[in-house]
Amino acid sequence: MGDVVKHIVVVGGGSAGWLVAGVLAAEHPLRVTLVESPAVPAIGVGEGTWPSMRDTLHRIGVSESDFFRECDASFKQGSRFNGWRTGSPVNGEPDDYYFHPFVLPQGHGDANLAGAWQAAHAGVPFADLVSFQPHLCVQGRAPKQFGTPEFASVANYGYHLDAGKFGVFLREHCVNRLGVRHVAEHVEAVRSKENGDIAALVLRSGSVVEGELFVDCSGMQSLLLGKHYGVALLHQRHVLFNDSALALQVPYASEDSPIASQTTSTAQPNGWIWDIGLPGRRGIGHVYSSAHSSDEDAERQLRAYIAASGGTAEIATPRKLGFEPGYRERFWHRNCVAIGLSAGFIEPLEASALALVELSAAWLADDMPATRAEMDTVATRFNEAFTYRWERVIDFLKLHYVLSKRSDTPYWIEHREAASIPPRLQELLQLWRARPPSRRDFPRIEEVFPSASWQYVLYGMGFHTRAAPRASDRPDLADEAFREAARLTARMLPALPSNRELIEHIRRHGLPRI
Numbered sequence: 001m002g003d004v005v006k007h008i009v010v011v012g013g014g015s016a017g018w019l020v021a022g023v024l025a026a027e028h029p030l031r032v033t034l035v036e037s038p039a040v041p042a043i044g045v046g047e048g049t050w051p052s053m054r055d056t057l058h059r060i061g062v063s064e065s066d067f068f069r070e071c072d073a074s075f076k077q078g079s080r081f082n083g084w085r086t087g088s089p090v091n092g093e094p095d096d097y098y099f100h101p102f103v104l105p106q107g108h109g110d111a112n113l114a115g116a117w118q119a120a121h122a123g124v125p126f127a128d129l130v131s132f133q134p135h136l137c138v139q140g141r142a143p144k145q146f147g148t149p150e151f152a153s154v155a156n157y158g159y160h161l162d163a164g165k166f167g168v169f170l171r172e173h174c175v176n177r178l179g180v181r182h183v184a185e186h187v188e189a190v191r192s193k194e195n196g197d198i199a200a201l202v203l204r205s206g207s208v209v210e211g212e213l214f215v216d217c218s219g220m221q222s223l224l225l226g227k228h229y230g231v232a233l234l235h236q237r238h239v240l241f242n243d244s245a246l247a248l249q250v251p252y253a254s255e256d257s258p259i260a261s262q263t264t265s266t267a268q269p270n271g272w273i274w275d276i277g278l279p280g281r282r283g284i285g286h287v288y289s290s291a292h293s294s295d296e297d298a299e300r301q302l303r304a305y306i307a308a309s310g311g312t313a314e315i316a317t318p319r320k321l322g323f324e325p326g327y328r329e330r331f332w333h334r335n336c337v338a339i340g341l342s343a344g345f346i347e348p349l350e351a352s353a354l355a356l357v358e359l360s361a362a363w364l365a366d367d368m369p370a371t372r373a374e375m376d377t378v379a380t381r382f383n384e385a386f387t388y389r390w391e392r393v394i395d396f397l398k399l400h401y402v403l404s405k406r407s408d409t410p411y412w413i414e415h416r417e418a419a420s421i422p423p424r425l426q427e428l429l430q431l432w433r434a435r436p437p438s439r440r441d442f443p444r445i446e447e448v449f450p451s452a453s454w455q456y457v458l459y460g461m462g463f464h465t466r467a468a469p470r471a472s473d474r475p476d477l478a479d480e481a482f483r484e485a486a487r488l489t490a491r492m493l494p495a496l497p498s499n500r501e502l503i504e505h506i507r508r509h510g511l512p513r514i
């Protein structure tokens, strides 16, 4: 038997650090200390989440109504992609858009939806035919009603939020409700045991924090895993080229402007622009490749987008962020596990970073080793699972670029070069030319992106599956699924409030508690 794990030390008070501390403190009778440097601010971006965030917030015991009020949160029902297929001036040609909604296609898994769509309905965007959710987004509807309890949904949803406020909200909950000890000090040095484990962190004041397990949530500098242990970053710039972002906050034209309930991602000559609606402002940013675009060009395109979409951002100076796309060779080494930006970051497309944080925190809480002796086994499994997950995130993000027909810049052309496409993605694309994605292609429990997501993007991007009809296809089932999606659309549109109406209602009156 090795040391008993009694005290967990989290380094870093960004979204990752507080989410991990919250999940651990809510579920384990362990001591949790979070050390956060007053000299290094959290990154302050990361405004889009997945529906998994509902489970995470519920798991740590926060009130969803308080979360809406204090984090300036709004509903996210998926993503809308403009101009990714063929390219477009600023906001996308009218027919060059598609949705990746959070609701599964109607009849998913029971019928060959893609086959029936291609055979008889190819004039209608795939997601619009198989799901009611794109229609809710287009009409600005909320995903639930005034009386739907906290965390429950009529249509599956995640959130848009103010990242800075989210950190403060989580901190207060963790410290005041969950007993997490907060130490606002800069970590200066790491003290090691003879066997190479981390024994303690030495803080700027000279005080020392000992622990049995250290969670590195120190952001891109990866203080413990990267700097102290030297675990390498596996660079992915050869697959996904973006390494820069310019971010701005843009006021609404008026107080009652609609709040979009999807993230809008509009393709640009050398990247793409995110547009996220919060109750009080929009968060807009241009993600691009510095090898393909100057910062000045990227800023010009960002301003052109904002002007064309009804915003004014003449005065504000965008915030520049740089990142090195990649993930660590392993995430858990000895008694140190990295979660969040310290483990890696690829790019913001599809907002998978916080989802990986949640998955990592949940894994850690579920498989928490009781002793140091158990830790290496848990670490091996964690490393295997998360290497698989990062690889799948990369495949999925790359899919968006590989299927584009844009040839207006070397950026888009180079994205389709075979050498830049991961081998597993190449194999899958070959398979899917003969049949649509199936659950067999994604065999793990808790796949990061389920086969439904792959279908939404594949067929949204205009991919063609040349499947010969099979007896098992049951086109009647697919037709019934399309009719059901249309019936649900007709029923939900008049029954759901607008996104802004519901958010304002929650801020004033709250939602019923479960």
Ligand SMILES: Cc1cc2nc3c(=O)[nH]c(=O)nc-3n(C[C@H](O)[C@H](O)[C@H](O)COP(=O)(O)OP(=O)(O)OC[C@H]3O[C@@H](n4cnc5c(N)ncnc54)[C@H](O)[C@@H]3O)c2cc1C
Residues within 6 Å of the ligand: 011, 012, 013, 014, 015, 016, 017, 035, 036, 037, 038, 039, 040, 041, 042, 043, 044, 045, 046, 047, 048, 049, 163, 185, 186, 187, 188, 217, 218, 219, 220, 221, 223, 245, 285, 321, 323, 339, 340, 341, 342, 348, 351, 352, 353, 354, 355
């Ligand atoms: C442009 C951009 C857009 C993004 N958009 C999204 C999105 O829409 N959705 C999404 O899920 N993710 C997004 N992300 C990723 C997301 O921002 C991060 O995954 C998330 O904020 C978690 O960051 P973090 O907590 O790991 O790191 P950070 O927020 O950087 O926090 C690091 C912490 O470590 C502390 N620290 C550092 N050094 C020391 C030290 N020596 N001693 C003590 N403490 C220290 C700092 O004080 C800070 O508290 C985006 C990222 C970028 C770059």
